[in-house]
Amino acid sequence: MAEEQRAKGEEFARKAERKIFCGCCAVLGSNYEEAAELFKKSATSFKLAKSWDKAGSVYIKLSKCHMKLDSKYEAANAYVDAAHCYKKISTKGAIPCLKQAVTLFTEVGRHVMAAKHCKEIGELYELGQDAENAKTYFERAAELYELEDATTTVIQCKAKVAQFSAQLKEFQKAMKIYEDIARQSLNSNLLKYGVRGYLLNSGICQLCLGDVVAINNTLERYQDLDPTFSRTREYQFLADLAASIDTEDVEKFTRAVKEFESATPLMRKWTEFTHDSRRHSMICLIHISDPPNWTELCHFCCYIVLLYKCIFSSLTASAIYKPQYLCDRVQWHCLVHVTDPN
Incomplete structure (x- = not known):
């Protein structure tokens, strides 16, 4: 079955190539349309044969046909299909295709699609433990989602930016983002339940800077932002950590972390x-x-x-x-x- 589909894929690809390079007729748009159909059939056959690398390369050729036909949207979708084939074997091949797709979706004003695939690139970099690039693409995804007022997804992407900023020891930036999204979430009945988690993360970043006076001032600011925060486990946890660091009480610090961790892995x-x-x-x-x-x-x-x-x-x-x-x-x-x- 696989060998049969692979052979079909090769045959469709050869026919598509001949359509493009058939001498004087190669400049005609109809040839690229026919070639595109054949490349699509070729890619489908390679996918059925689980020849992911070949399917990905054919989708790239399909994208170039769509570009010749001045169809950037279809070209972008073909790059996405190529990326998803390459993802089956390696993220290295998938990321460049997704970047091409993002560029094309942005050019045709499809901001949500561009944002979706920026987020996907960020996730791939995250899998590869590349925090710097992951942060960059989640940040770009958030900006694109903001253009379409997709508040929930904007907050999700910004939270990832804050996460990677903290991992890169950019604690001030992470704190600001967490406070911003906490403030933004308070205006939504759907999102307000995540506020205490964002404030907790912001407070932990403040603690990482080692300024106990600053964390106490920060806790007061959080109470002004959300009056219910002072009654939460997250608030008490931050207060206990700040107090134990201030008094250099190792046992209290350890106990506070273990107690909090028992409910929050x-x-x-x-x-x-x-x-x-x-x-x-x-x-x-x-x-x-x-x-x-x-x-x-x-x-x-x-x-x-x-x-x-x-x-x-x-x-x-x-x-x-x-x-x-x-x-x-x-x-x-x-x-x-x-x-x-x-």
């Missing part, structure tokens, strides 16, 4: 954080097993802030070594190394 991945200063260096390594969720990364960064304060407060390494940081099912290790240049 956190990130599962390898994370490494290194801090160097003029007089001290600290290296910490955490191993967690399941798929990642960015929030725990920020929790871990908060813990690093606490360790940093403990070091400068002359606490010993043994006093701050906490192998039971999260929960029994999580394995993690923390090493603090203090050096003196003198």
Whole structure:
């Protein structure tokens, strides 16, 4: 069956090529129309044969035929089809095709379609752990969705931008985005239930900056933004973390994280954080097993802030070594190394 479909695909492709390069008739639009139909049949046959790479390459040829016929919308759709074929084997081939599709959809004013595929590109970069490019394309998707007033999807994309900004340690940018989308969500009965999560994430980013005074001011601002926030678990969690960092209470910090994590599962991945200063260096390594969720990364960064304060407060390494940081099912290790240049 597969071999038969593959042979059909090859035959349709050869006929399409002959239609394009048939001498003096090659300039006629009808030839490109006929070639497009044949390329489409060829791609379908290759898909049935699960020859994804060949199907993708034929869809690209189909797109070029549509461009000759001045049909950018159809050309964009062909690039999307090519991308979805390449996705079956590799994201590397899919991303350039989706970028071409986004350009064409934008040129013909199909902003929602362009946004949809910008978001898809962002997701592919996310799978490839390319946070910088993922952030760029989710940000562009949000801008395009805004042109069509697609509020819910705009907020989803902006939340991803904030997530990747936090991963890249752009905490100020992440904080601003989370606060903006929290404020925007309050105006919608459908979206307002996500506000406390956005404020929690914003607060964690503030904690990662290590300024306890700022986090206390931030919590007051959050209460002004949403008067119900002070009665939530998220608010209490932030307040407990801020207090434990301020008083350098490692046990309280650990307890607060474990209690919150018991109801809200956190990130599962390898994370490494290194801090160097003029007089001290600290290296910490955490191993967690399941798929990642960015929030725990920020929790871990908060813990690093606490360790940093403990070091400068002359606490010993043994006093701050906490192998039971999260929960029994999580394995993690923390090493603090203090050096003196003198």
